[in-house]
Amino acid sequence: MAVISALTHRSVELYRKLFPIPCLLCGLPAHKAPLCQACIGELPWLETACPRCAMPLQSAQICGHCLHSPPIQQHSFSLLRYQAAVPRCITRFKFHQQLQFADFFAGHMAKQLQQRQDLPACLIPIPLHPRRLRSRGFNQSLEVATRLAQQLGIRCRPELLQRVRNTPxxxxxxxxxxxxxxxHAFASTAASLPPHVALLDDVMTTGQTVAEAARILQGRGVQIIEVWTIARAISHY
Ligand SMILES: [Zn+2]
Ligand SMILES: [Zn+2]
Structure with missing residues (x-):
């Protein structure tokens, strides 16, 4: 068995050398889809940010905007800053259905979030309107949420929130x-909601989309709402 396994391992290695996976950003051989190590290293990982709205800051303290008008969510987490190669990665994921990015983003988000003791009971992806879903073919937030929830051992519950208006x-x-x-873009027709949930969206800019979704959930009695996003843009209020 050991010989067979060693042979398999060597043939995989040989296959990789002959047919390397091209990095989706630079085209050079990548060890693993979708990006090569150099491109991963250059991504603008969001290290310190406001814990309420994930606005990038020099230190992890509540930002002036949240002090002045606190958002509904108690906590926000974002993996990356929406700059450098990140918009390109998200466009390729969202509009070209390059699902390797769903694995990549979920994997990196899980690495950071799994250290937490107080994870929410479930993850709710920001829904697309059924008409938008039909034209795009998939919901990028659902793809990440499913994978992330599985890795964190929590539930992904897209049925808890519906998009009732097809907004531009x-x-x-x-x-x-x-x-x-x-x-009024969202509604929740669920009979009951867990007391602690996290919303998942791809990009957070001014935070209006997640704020509206959080407003609906809060109105239905959810006590602790978190917002998890792949990337945080610097918003200009
Ligand atoms: Zn690359
Ligand atoms: Zn803030």
């Missing part, structure tokens, strides 16, 4: 327009 994309809108655009 937030990305081209200003702060006030975003607020109006997303209002």
């Amino acid at each position: 994309s937030q990305s081209q809108l200003h702060y006030r327009q975003r607020q109006r655009n997303i209002r």
